[in-house]
Amino acid sequence: MKNNYSALNLIFIFLGSIVLLFIVAPLLGMLLNTSPAELIETTKDEEVQKSICLTLTTSFLSTIVFAIAAIPMAYLLARKDFPMKQLVLGIIDLPIVIPHSAAGIAILGFISRDSVIGRIAESVGLNFVGNPAGIAIAMAFVSIPFLLNAARDGFMGVPERLEKAALNLGASPTRVFFTISLPLAWRNIVSGLILMFARGMSEFGAVVIVAYHPMITPVLIYDRFGAFGLKYARPISVVFIIVCLVFFIILRMLAKEKKTQ
Amino acid sequence: MLKIKNISKQYKDFTLDNFSFSVNSGDYFILLGESGTGKSLLLEIIAGLITPDKGEVFLNNINITFKKIQKRNIGLVFQDYAVFPHLTVKNNIAYALKAKKLKKKTINKKTIEWAEKMNISHLLERQPKTLSGGELQRVALARTLALEPVCLLLDEPLSSLDIHLRKELRYLLRKINNEGITIVHVTHDFEEAIALANKIGIIHNGKIVQEGTPKEVFHNPKSKFVANLSGIKNFYNAKIKSDEIVMLENSIEFKHFSGRTHGSGFVMFHSKDVVVSKNQIDSSMSNNFQGVIVDMIPTKHGVEVIIDIGIIISALITQNSVDKFNLSKDSSVWVGIKALAIKFVENK
Numbered sequence: 187m188k189n190n191y192s193a194l195n196l197i198f199i200f201l202g203s204i205v206l207l208f209i210v211a212p213l214l215g216m217l218l219n220t221s222p223a224e225l226i227e228t229t230k231d232e233e234v235q236k237s238i239c240l241t242l243t244t245s246f247l248s249t250i251v252f253a254i255a256a257i258p259m260a261y262l263l264a265r266k267d268f269p270m271k272q273l274v275l276g277i278i279d280l281p282i283v284i285p286h287s288a289a290g291i292a293i294l295g296f297i298s299r300d301s302v303i304g305r306i307a308e309s310v311g312l313n314f315v316g317n318p319a320g321i322a323i324a325m326a327f328v329s330i331p332f333l334l335n336a337a338r339d340g341f342m343g344v345p346e347r348l349e350k351a352a353l354n355l356g357a358s359p360t361r362v363f364f365t366i367s368l369p370l371a372w373r374n375i376v377s378g379l380i381l382m383f384a385r386g387m388s389e390f391g392a393v394v395i396v397a398y399h400p401m402i403t404p405v406l407i408y409d410r411f412g413a414f415g416l417k418y419a420r421p422i423s424v425v426f427i428i429v430c431l432v433f434f435i436i437l438r439m440l441a442k443e444k445k446t447q
Numbered sequence: 448m449l450k451i452k453n454i455s456k457q458y459k460d461f462t463l464d465n466f467s468f469s470v471n472s473g474d475y476f477i478l479l480g481e482s483g484t485g486k487s488l489l490l491e492i493i494a495g496l497i498t499p500d501k502g503e504v505f506l507n508n509i510n511i512t513f514k515k516i517q518k519r520n521i522g523l524v525f526q527d528y529a530v531f532p533h534l535t536v537k538n539n540i541a542y543a544l545k546a547k548k549l550k551k552k553t554i555n556k557k558t559i560e561w562a563e564k565m566n567i568s569h570l571l572e573r574q575p576k577t578l579s580g581g582e583l584q585r586v587a588l589a590r591t592l593a594l595e596p597v598c599l600l601l602d603e604p605l606s607s608l609d610i611h612l613r614k615e616l617r618y619l620l621r622k623i624n625n626e627g628i629t630i631v632h633v634t635h636d637f638e639e640a641i642a643l644a645n646k647i648g649i650i651h652n653g654k655i656v657q658e659g660t661p662k663e664v665f666h667n668p669k670s671k672f673v674a675n676l677s678g679i680k681n682f683y684n685a686k687i688k689s690d691e692i693v694m695l696e697n698s699i700e701f702k703h704f705s706g707r708t709h710g711s712g713f714v715m716f717h718s719k720d721v722v723v724s725k726n727q728i729d730s731s732m733s734n735n736f737q738g739v740i741v742d743m744i745p746t747k748h749g750v751e752v753i754i755d756i757g758i759i760i761s762a763l764i765t766q767n768s769v770d771k772f773n774l775s776k777d778s779s780v781w782v783g784i785k786a787l788a789i790k791f792v793e794n795k
Contacts, residue, residue, distance in 0.1 A: 351531075354521075
């Protein structure tokens with residue numbers, strides 16, 4: 187135990203505390219600067235309610251829809267070696283490193299009425315720009331790396347021997363995937379889903395370019411700040427952070443419950 | 448029944464080179480070789496988990512080299528058992544049955560039946576992580592046997608079990624074999640091979656170097672490697688000079704009594720047949736040499752004394768003798784070996 191209190195450790199603990207404070211202090215400051223009355227009033231604001239609902243549903247749906255393709259892809263990346271695999275892995279991480287406003291511009295070009303996809307969508311009466319579907323696409327673009335990487339880690343942690351044993355026991359590759367690989371990687375996949383959902387929910391840059399309206403909460407916060415200033419943007423920020431935290435905690439707990447079962 | 452023909456495979460650090468052997472229906476065939484010789488790789492090729500670079504696998508005269516794994520009906524039990532950690536014992540056993548799309552009732556019945564046979568009925572609702580090695584092994588066996596395979600492949604099934612469990616499991620494996628299931632079992636343990644096999648193949652450097660019944664193989668080892676596997680330490684290249692004299696390693700002459708007058712091959716004798724004394728003794732032993740002790744290794748049966756008499760020989764003596772003659776490294780000693788203890792094996 188003596189080691190724990192060496193000079194180096196004390197310095198590290200001190201530095202760590204500063205980092206922790208750096209994260210907590212602004213959030214706490216904002217919370218303390220907002221009166222309960224303001225918070226209650228904000229939660230009653232219909233525009234706020236609508237935007238929070240919109241944010242949660244678009245992020246949720248975008249996570250679920252893209253997971254259907256992303257999880258099998260993560261499995262491939264974990265199990266197979268193929269030419270240019272490193273390049274593919276690099277591409278997957280791309281959305282994390284590029285500026286999200288630039289990503290928004292790219293997506294807008296991709297789904298606008300002038301693009302092939304936009305035209306196809308329009309022919310069935312759908313316009314992505316300024317539409318929740320467009321918002322979901324922008325959210326997915328910036329958040330899908332989190333799911334892909336987590337799911338890939340999960341599949342890599344499943345011993346190949348177990349899959350081989352299952353094949354030997356007469357199971358088809360499909361059955362092996364659904365009864366062995368997927369359940370054993372599930373914990374990582376769920377944590378990837380949570381991360382993707384949370385990241386999508388908090389996205390501003392890419393979404394604001396694809397769809398200013400209907401307003402998701404991060405855009406609404408920016409809108410109130412631009413129109414009325416800090417004082418009016420603060421309560422809605424606090425409400426949204428609380429909603430995010432509540433969801434984050436609930437999902438974490440659900441994932442943990444699965445783990446202990 | 449099972450025939451492996453000229454299989455070659457380069458996989459990670461392992462090489463199989465033109466590997467061939469055949470197993471008859473009902474055989475208990477043991478492939479014996481040191482660790483890292485590609486034995487597990489061979490089993491995975493037979494089971495279809497890996498395709499060979501060259502060669503063919505036949506089951507009942509049908510070429511199954513490229514047949515789907517699920518359709519081969521060959522059961523493989525992995526060295527680390529590979530019991531599915533997220534399923535109960537019951538669901539592990541039922542896994543193969545569910546894949547066959549049997550009726551729920553049949554699955555239940557068969558699961559219980561196999562659990563009873565493997566003596567694990569009391570564990571059915573347990574999670575694998577709460578089981579011991581021996582229990583996991585039984586689960587793995589039950590799960591594979593429930594598939595009713597025509598051939599069972601076992602990868603070092605006893606290696607991670609303690610001695611008591613080994614005995615039990617040997618009995619179980621013999622019982623399974625007696626019920627008519629052909630078994631191919633790979634191991635590095637010579638005792639296991641003697642105790643279980645009715646046919647043995649010795650693997651060395653990615654090839655089968657000798658094949659036959661345990662008796663044939665261990666009474667007539669065709670290489671130093673096989674002799675070492677069977678515990679014979681004294682094994683030398685030899686050339687018979689006359690009906691009395693045999694030359695070992697081109698350097699030292701031994702008296703022999705093999706009844707042969709010429710030929711070349713190997714000479715071997717057991718360490719326990721080597722007599723060690725401080726001074727030259729007058730006895731019926733016709734091979735007497737002076738030498739120097741180069742090493743002394745305690746074993747569970749006594750002390751193995753390594754002596755340089757021009758060639759290196761191994762003698763097994765009791766700790767009492769070591770104390771009595773005050774033997775130690777670099778002591779000068781006499782060794783004696785009866786001509787009758789010298790065994791000559793011709794190498795064709």
